[in-house]
Amino acid sequence: MATPEDITQKLITLLEDFTQDWDHDGDAGMSADTRLLADLGFESVDIIQLTVAIEEDFKLFRTPFDKLLMKDGRYVDDLSIGQIAAFLQPFLAAR
Template sequence: MSAAHENYVKQLIVLLEDFTQDWDHEFEGRMDANTRLLGDLGFESIDIIQLVVAIEEDISKKKVPFEKLLMKDGRYVDDLSIGQIADFLVGFV
């Protein structure tokens, strides 16, 4: 993995820890690149939209075409990992 990827993973984990600190979810352990938003953290669709806004404001500092990450073949993806989001950011930021 590249240094940029690792940096984004770290930034995303900090953002997600803050984002989910008051949530009542059963995720135990530490977040890493393989942690999934829906499957592990219990995200819902509105949470993903809020996360996209937070990423644009806090990490990328610009508008990012997240629809390219969130949609595949005209359908929303089933789940995303922190690593997938980091990979995407490396390509667009």
């Protein structure tokens, strides 16, 4: 079973590939606390592309990402890599 740390590291690798050509301060490295919008400069279209990449990379299809992206009927302001990893863990444990 994948631990939260394993999932986080796999997400970091995916995000490093995803953002390799972007102009952001990647020198500090990514961690569970790295936020998609504030730290990496994601826009809404990037988040959609990332969810598709996560589904493909983790082989999780029809994952209800709306539960991650929305709280109380509103879109969340930002997401950290750790939050995404915690969201994915039950889906990965069920396999």
